[in-house]
Amino acid sequence: MSGWNAEPRSIQGGSSGRVGSLQKLVIHLLREAKIYPPQQERRIVGEIISAISQYSSLFPELAMYTLKNGKQVRLLRLKGTIPIRYMGSPYNIPVSIWITEFFPNKCPLVYVEILEGMAVPPSHKHVDSRGMVYHPYLHRWQAQRDNIAALVFELCATFSRAPPLFKKKRPLRADERKRLLVQQVTEEATKRMTESSARDKSTFHSRMEERARLEEVSQELLKELSNLNVENMSSVQRIEALKAENRSLEAWVKDNKEPKNVDSLLKAPSIPQQQVRARKLRRKQ
Secondary structure (H helix, E strand, O other): OHHHOOOOOOOOOOOOOHHHHHHHHHHHHHHHHOOOOHHHHHHHHHHHHHHHHHOOOOEEEEEEEEOOOOOEEEEEEEEEEEEEEEOOEEEEEEEEEEEOOOOOOOOOEEEEOOOOOEEOOOOOOOEOOOOEEOOHHHHOOOOOOOOHHHHHHHHHHHHHHOOOOEEOOOOOOHHHHHHHHHHHHHHHHHHHHHHHHHHHHHHHHHHHHHHHHHHHHHHHHHHHHHHHHHHHHHHHHHHHHHHHHHHHHHHHHHHOOOOOOHHHHHOOOOOOHHHHHHHHHHHHO
C-alpha cells in the first residue's frame, strides 16, 4: 500500500498571494476551455479555491476527457491525492475530479487514478475496474446544498474504510519461482512425513494394545484348559473305579449264578467289604 503515497503538488507563490493567484489561474483555465457558462464562473472558482484550501495536494488543470460516445472534450479537473488512514497508517489516494460544463447542476465526475503496479480490489463497492467512483454523495448531489470540498471529505472517510487501490504482486523471476517451488515441495514432503509418522505411531500403539488383549485372552484360555484337564483326570479316575466295581460285581454274579441249595438262595448275597469301602469313598468325594 506504500505505492499510494505521492508528493502533493503545491501552488507556486507566497501564502499572502496564494488565493489571488489561484483565482486568476482558475479563471484563465475556465475561459481557455471555452465550454463553461460565464454565469457559473464565480461558483466554480469558489468551489476550486475552497477544496484546495482544505486539500492542498489537489491542483487545477485542463485535460482531455473521453465521453461515452468516444468524443473528447477539454475539461477542468482537480488532480492530486486525497488523504486517508487505513489500519492506523496514512496513505494518499491519487484522484481526478472532473468539472463538466453542467456543473454545479450536475455532480463532478470522480476517478481514482490507477498507478502502475496498482489495481482496484475486485467488487469494490464504490470504484469500478476503470477507477470511476460511484458514491451516495454523488448520487444525491444537489447544486444548492453540495460542494466539492464536502465531496472530498466523504471520499476520504469512505476510502479509509475500504481503500480503492492495492499493490499488485509483481511477476516472480525464474530463480524466485524455483526457490518458491522448492519451498512448497519441502513443506509438502515434511507435512506428509509428519502425517505418516503419526499414523505409524497410532498403528503401532493399536497393535500393541491388540497384542496385550490377545495375550490376556490366551492366558484365560490356558487357565480354563488346565481346569478342564484336572476335571478330565478326575472323571477318568471315577470311570476306572466304576469299571473296577463293575468287574467285581460281574465276578460275584458269576460265582453265585447257580446256588446249590435253598438256603444259599434265601441267604442274601454279601457285598465284598472292598466294594463297600469303594462306595463310601465315592460318596465322600
